[in-house]
Each structure stands twice: as C-alpha cells, then as structure tokens.
Amino acid sequence: MSVNYSEETVRKAEQELARRRSIAESEQLEREERISRELPEAAELKRSLRNGYFELVKLIAAHEGDAKKAAERIRAKSISTQERLEQLLAEHTGDPHYLDVRYSCPACRDTGFVEGVRCNCMKDLLKRFAAEEMNENSAIALHDFSEYRPTYYPEGDIRRRMDGVCAYLRKYCADFPIGSCSLLFAGGTGLGKTFLSSCIARALGERGISAAFVSAFDMLRTLENEHFGRAQGNTMDQLLTVDMLIIDDLGSEPNSSVYETFLYNIINGRINRRLPTVISTNLEGEVLRSRYHDRLASRIMSEFRCIIFRGEDIRQIKALEKRR
Ligand SMILES: [Zn+2]
Structure with a gap:
C-alpha cells in the first residue's frame, strides 16, 4: 500500500539516502586512490572500462552505419578487461569487486527508487521517520530497559515474575520481528506498563525499526480530526504500516x-498484515x-498474548523514596 507522508518525513528519508550515497561513493574513491598507488595496472584497466562505456554511449547517440559492429567490439573488449581487472583486484585485495561502489541498498543504489517505484529501503526509512515524529509529539518520554528496577515490585513471586517479564521483553526486542506476537499489558495503575512498553519503542527504534508509541486517547483524537477534515494528515495509514505500534492506556x-x-x-x-501491536x-x-x-474485544483476546502486571503503585513507591 502506498502511504502519504508529511513533507518533513519525506525530506528526512531523502536526506538519509543522500548521506548513504555520499558515504558509499567517497569510500569507493578512497579504494580507487589506494589502487592507483599500489596497483597502477588495475587503475589503468578501470579507466579503459570507463572510456569504453563513454564510447558506447556516443556510438548509440550517433546512430552511425557500422555502430552496431563497433559497439559489439567495445563490449567484447570490456568483458575481457573486466575479467583481467577482477583477477588483479582479487590477487591484491582478496576482493574481485574491490572498486565497486558498495551501496547500503544494491537494489536502488541508495536512490530510494527502482523503476520509478519506492524501494523497500525508502519505505522503511519513511515508516521509521514517521514513527519518530509520532514519538516526539507524544507527551510520554521513551525509557530504556536499563532503567528497570526490580525493587519497585514487592519481594517474592511478583518481583520474580516481573523480572521475567522484563527479560522476556528485552529478548522480544532483540529477536524482533522473529516470533513477535501482539502483547496486551493489563493491570492496575502505576505498575510499569507504560514504562515497559515505552522501553520496547525505544529498543526497536534504536535498531532502526519503525516503532510508534501513542497514547490511545491522543491517537483517536488525531484520527477523528483527520477523518472529519479538521486536520491534515494520514495517521491511519501510518499506524497501519509501522513495524510496531504501541497503544498506551487503552480505555482512557x-x-x-x-x-x-x-x-x-x-x-x-494490523493483525491482517501480520504486524504486531x-x-x-x-x-x-x-x-x-x-x-x-x-x-473488537474478541480480536484482542484471541490474538494478543496477555501479560498481567501485579504489585504496588510504583509512583507512590518513588514518591516515598524521594521523601526519605
Ligand atoms: Zn533501496
């Protein structure tokens, strides 16, 4: 599905692609300089390949009588030159393709498009930047798993259980998207549900995965405004396509x-698209x-793995600790 993104999101994705391109090209130049110094014969072969290419382009443009024969001659010469070059490079550097530009995405050569259609790498960038924008606009700061404190839970079974939940979620993020089911965090106020779900958004975001963290009420208000034309945007499509969507405080x-x-x-x-929530x-x-x-309820009950949170209100425990 083709999703419309804000100008800002598209600009960020294009900038990132330009950055990747320029890194790939400048690294290639460095390798070429090394080869010029250490292996002049290979550098000469590379130049002759380039000249052959330009000659070919000229011939095609000229449409001259014997252009076809000449083009075939150039092509045949190019193939043998290429083979010799690869052999030299393999002997000297261990890599026959040492002088190729190493794009992050060989499919689109870091341009973001393949035959006029958005490449998957571009789609991933757009989803990621759209999710980051949603997270920046959210009132809740994202936390890190390292901030988890077992002591916020009562000693014994509950603490052991919550330690286990935290370990499970860390692994869930490390393995994502392999085995990533949808999760329902249920339980009273102040038991760390928002904290741990924000840790998921951050951990996945740090891996370059598009993970949006939204409060249920804010999200629904935005959708309502866009639906009734009171605001511009395409939030619904974005929520349907991000790799991970975290909805905080459903029911508020x-x-x-x-x-x-x-x-x-x-x-x-999202269930139909096999995307976890x-x-x-x-x-x-x-x-x-x-x-x-x-x-709605049965969709959640049947498709989500439920994790029940127990304990005492962590906000009160924190407040008590501060007073001490
Ligand atoms: Zn690509």
Whole structure:
C-alpha cells in the first residue's frame, strides 16, 4: 500500500539516502586512490572500462552505419578487461569487486527508487521517520530497559515474575520481528506498563525499526480530526504500516462508537498484515469485554498474548523514596 507522508518525513528519508550515497561513493574513491598507488595496472584497466562505456554511449547517440559492429567490439573488449581487472583486484585485495561502489541498498543504489517505484529501503526509512515524529509529539518520554528496577515490585513471586517479564521483553526486542506476537499489558495503575512498553519503542527504534508509541486517547483524537477534515494528515495509514505500534492506556478514551471503529480498523488491520501491536490497559478480562463490542474485544483476546502486571503503585513507591 502506498502511504502519504508529511513533507518533513519525506525530506528526512531523502536526506538519509543522500548521506548513504555520499558515504558509499567517497569510500569507493578512497579504494580507487589506494589502487592507483599500489596497483597502477588495475587503475589503468578501470579507466579503459570507463572510456569504453563513454564510447558506447556516443556510438548509440550517433546512430552511425557500422555502430552496431563497433559497439559489439567495445563490449567484447570490456568483458575481457573486466575479467583481467577482477583477477588483479582479487590477487591484491582478496576482493574481485574491490572498486565497486558498495551501496547500503544494491537494489536502488541508495536512490530510494527502482523503476520509478519506492524501494523497500525508502519505505522503511519513511515508516521509521514517521514513527519518530509520532514519538516526539507524544507527551510520554521513551525509557530504556536499563532503567528497570526490580525493587519497585514487592519481594517474592511478583518481583520474580516481573523480572521475567522484563527479560522476556528485552529478548522480544532483540529477536524482533522473529516470533513477535501482539502483547496486551493489563493491570492496575502505576505498575510499569507504560514504562515497559515505552522501553520496547525505544529498543526497536534504536535498531532502526519503525516503532510508534501513542497514547490511545491522543491517537483517536488525531484520527477523528483527520477523518472529519479538521486536520491534515494520514495517521491511519501510518499506524497501519509501522513495524510496531504501541497503544498506551487503552480505555482512557471516552466511550464513542467512532473511536471504537477506529480501534477496530487499526487492530484488525494490523493483525491482517501480520504486524504486531502492544496495548497497555487498566481494563482486565471481563471489564475489557464489557467496555468494547464483542468483535473488537474478541480480536484482542484471541490474538494478543496477555501479560498481567501485579504489585504496588510504583509512583507512590518513588514518591516515598524521594521523601526519605
Ligand atoms: Zn533501496
């Protein structure tokens, strides 16, 4: 699906591609300089290949009578020159393609397009920058797994369980997208659901994966504004295509059939695309079922792996620690 992105997002993606291109090309120049110094014969072969290419272009442009024969001669010569060059480079550097430009994406040579169509590398960049923009606009700062403190949970079973949850989520992020199921974080306020889900967004973002972290209410308000033409944007498509979507505090939004339709379209759409979603909510089991229509609730219940958070309100524990 072709998604429209903001000018800012497109600009960032183009800049990143230009950066990759210029690194690939300047590294190639460095290798060429080395070869000029150490292996003049190979440098000469490379030059003759380039001249052959220019001659070929000229011939094609000229449309002269015997152009075809001449072109074949140049081509045949190029092939043998190329072979000799690769042999020399392999002997000297161990790599027959030492003088090639090493693009990050050989498919599009870091231009972002293949035959006029957005290359996958460009799509990944657009998704990533769109997710970063959403995260920057979110009121909640993203945290790092290293900030996890076992002591925020009561000693014994609960702490052991939460240590296990944290370890599982670290591995979940390291292995992503292999075995990445959708997750439902359920449990009372202040038990670290938002904290741990924001750690997922950050850990994945640091790996260059597009991971958007949004508050349920803010997300739904934005969708509503765009849907009714009160705001410009294409948030729905972006939410449907980012590699990971984290919806914080589901259930905090006002009851509304419009909101519920948006939620269903997002959650169902991502399930159909096999893209994982993480939802955190204070609503557990039957409460979630009674809050939403069956089709939404059962989609969540059947497709999401539920992780129940237990303990005492960490915000209160932190406040007590500060007072000490
Ligand atoms: Zn590409």
